[in-house]
Amino acid sequence: MRSRSGRKWYVVFAVAMHIAMLAAYTAPEEWVPARVRLWSQAYVRPVFHQTWGLFAPDPPLCSCELRVLLGPSVSRPLAGSHDPFLVRRMALQMGHYLGGTRPLPDTLVVDERMEGAMRGLVRDTGGTELGLGFQAVQYCVDDVARPEHRPGRIVPIRFRSP
């Protein structure tokens, strides 16, 4: 029978390996050897996935609000202050996934997956109808010494689907 202290060292080793894998998975990519990174992804991603990059390495220089066009000059955000906070968060994350934390191109092209998500959020306004238009409104910092100065910019959205 294995001694109690012997088992203790197995446990210390197992805990240390687990934490080391989490560290390799979440640390800046350049700091982790590629092979170790792959091992950590295989071990961590299925069950222990986590990310610690909120406002890191730098906070986003742009905010991005996705809006649905209700008429020629009328629009509203995909999720407003009256919506539950998790719905507002989904609208915010959609902007992030579409690259809205950096200056967007003149026209934002959105794939089918995210198009479905955007339309799903505004299904109460007929968002699933193909004719409905969308746009992104960005406010970007152009000088980090004056972050409160954020010129606004409207970016039309075009869907990749026919």
Add this chain to the structure above:
Amino acid sequence: MKALDIRVMWFQRALHLWLLVWLLSALPAAEWLWEHPVSPELGDPGIVSGLLHGFGVWMPSGAAVPVAIALLLFAVIGAFKSRPWWIGALTWLFFCALTDRAWLANNGGTWLMRNALFWSIFLRVDPSKEHGPLSLVPIQVLRLQLLLAYAITGLQKLHGTTWTDGTALGIIASDPTYGPSLLPVTPGLCWAVLLFQLTFPLAVWWGPTRIVWLAAGVVFHLGTAFWLGIVDMAFAFLVFYLLWFPEEGVAWMMRSLRITSTANTT
């Protein structure tokens, strides 16, 4: 009851309380989160991830709301009493299925709690038994998980430029997504956040510094909760603080609650 058992019990209760509040706040959004999910379907999940996706794999696709209600029940049970391991396992699986289905609504707090719920399956509070090496695994992993989160986020910030030059908080405060800016944002505040996150994993190993850093952490997370609106993530971190609660504090609480202390631990 031992100090370690008390801390584990508090952690378990707080974890389920967090889950309860999260679910109650998510239910008004159930239509977009789970019933007719807005989040695009995740790709081919593979065996393990398939188990966690749940819906359409081993649970019917239309079962999301009943699952959320069952999870609510488990959260109530866990918030007030010890639950058997199989309820812990179902709690973890159901939470994973719901958060995978609504992955666009996830943040670091959600992922932290998925990890916490997994390890909490194996946590036990049994004052009649000594903790053997194996029973300490989930406790130590959970304790170290908190330190890792701070260390990595601190290192990630060192990797950029705006936290070290002191402009990061100004950028966050002026972001209409997170604002309005209510705090006086100075470069010193940026450096204080960086210092706090990088030193937390060391400071909590010694009694006097542990108290100071935990207190600073409470202020920090309440700040992010109510200033930046990241409430669920802030309280997810604070749940983990209970595993680092100072022994003196546990002893004082036990005296106040007239619980007999038998030993101190870690």
